[in-house]
Amino acid sequence: MDPLRSTGSIGSTGSLPAAPGAARPGDRPASFAAELGKAIGAVDALQAQGDAQAEKVAAGHGNLHETALALEKADVAMRALLKVRNKVVEAYQEVMRMSV
Amino acid sequence: MDFFTALNISSSGLSAERERVNVASSNLANAESTRSADGSGPYRRRDPVLESVSFDAALSGASGEPGAVGVKVAEIVEDQRPGRKVYSPGHPDADEKGFVTFPNVNPVHEVVNLLSASKSYEANASAVDTLKGMAQRALDIAR
Numbered sequence: 183m184d185p186l187r188s189t190g191s192i193g194s195t196g197s198l199p200a201a202p203g204a205a206r207p208g209d210r211p212a213s214f215a216a217e218l219g220k221a222i223g224a225v226d227a228l229q230a231q232g233d234a235q236a237e238k239v240a241a242g243h244g245n246l247h248e249t250a251l252a253l254e255k256a257d258v259a260m261r262a263l264l265k266v267r268n269k270v271v272e273a274y275q276e277v278m279r280m281s282v
Numbered sequence: 283m284d285f286f287t288a289l290n291i292s293s294s295g296l297s298a299e300r301e302r303v304n305v306a307s308s309n310l311a312n313a314e315s316t317r318s319a320d321g322s323g324p325y326r327r328r329d330p331v332l333e334s335v336s337f338d339a340a341l342s343g344a345s346g347e348p349g350a351v352g353v354k355v356a357e358i359v360e361d362q363r364p365g366r367k368v369y370s371p372g373h374p375d376a377d378e379k380g381f382v383t384f385p386n387v388n389p390v391h392e393v394v395n396l397l398s399a400s401k402s403y404e405a406n407a408s409a410v411d412t413l414k415g416m417a418q419r420a421l422d423i424a425r
Contacts, residue, residue: 247296251289251410258285258417265424 221266225259232256287350288413294352295406298332301355302399305330306392313387316375324375325385326360327392361386 232252238244305328315325333356336349363386371380 245297247300247407248293251293254410254414255286255289258414258421261418261421265421269424 218266218270221263225256225263228252228256228259285413285417289410291350291352292406292410292413294335294354295409296403298330298353298355299399299403299406302330302332303396303403305358306396306399309385309387309392310389310396312385313389313392315385316373316382324365324383325387326362326365327385327387328358328360330358331356 232249232255235244235249235252239246239249309327312325317323318325332353334351335354336351365383365386367381368384369380370376370382373382376382
């Protein structure tokens with residue numbers, strides 16, 4: 183077996199398929215701001231669901247575990263959003279620190 | 283979102299187990315009820331029938347393979363076994379021979395059901411805890 187040939191074959195299989203959701207050349211990629219806005223909307227919807235459930239429980243006709251889970255979902259979504267925000271701010275500061 | 287699907291499945295499990303507790307409590311409470319609201323003789327013990335249900339199209343497996351599914355209470359059936367007969371001629375629900383038919387509820391059986399439902403509820407709750415921990419851990423990667 184030719185060692186060079188075998189390494190070459192590995193290299194040839196190394197062409198990765200395009201990542202799903204990656205912008206194809208030609209069409210305009212969705213703007214990050216729009217995507218972030220959508221994500222914030224989704225997190226807000228989860229918070230509203232949690233609120234509505236908690237109100238129902240307080241009024242005496244709610245479902246305890248469903249409320250706890252709704253609040254938990256809102257919490258996790260909020261944390262995830264916070265991570266994204268922190269990353270963005272970090273990247274921004276990194277760029278601003280660059281000496282030109 | 284995948285994480286929320288798993289949470290929804292655990293939530294359906296919690297609801298189903300709560301329903302089992304409800305039914306067991308109803309059976310225990312009515313262990314001595316010799317008449318029912320609709321006049322059809324003594325109370326009959328009830329049993330919930332659980333059914334697996336796929337409520338998330340994304341998880342039910344588009345290509346036909348079985349996916350993760352939740353659970354729901356399909357129906358609550360009445361136990362048709364005969365009730366126990368007790369000789370008590372003074373009782374208003376006694377028949378002409380003086381026997382009263384009591385419900386076919388065995389309190390021991392119901393308490394065991396109650397215990398099993400409560401433990402299953404706990405199991406579902408710890409699945410939620412695990413999920414929570416996993417989500418937290420995933421978010422910690424991006425620190």
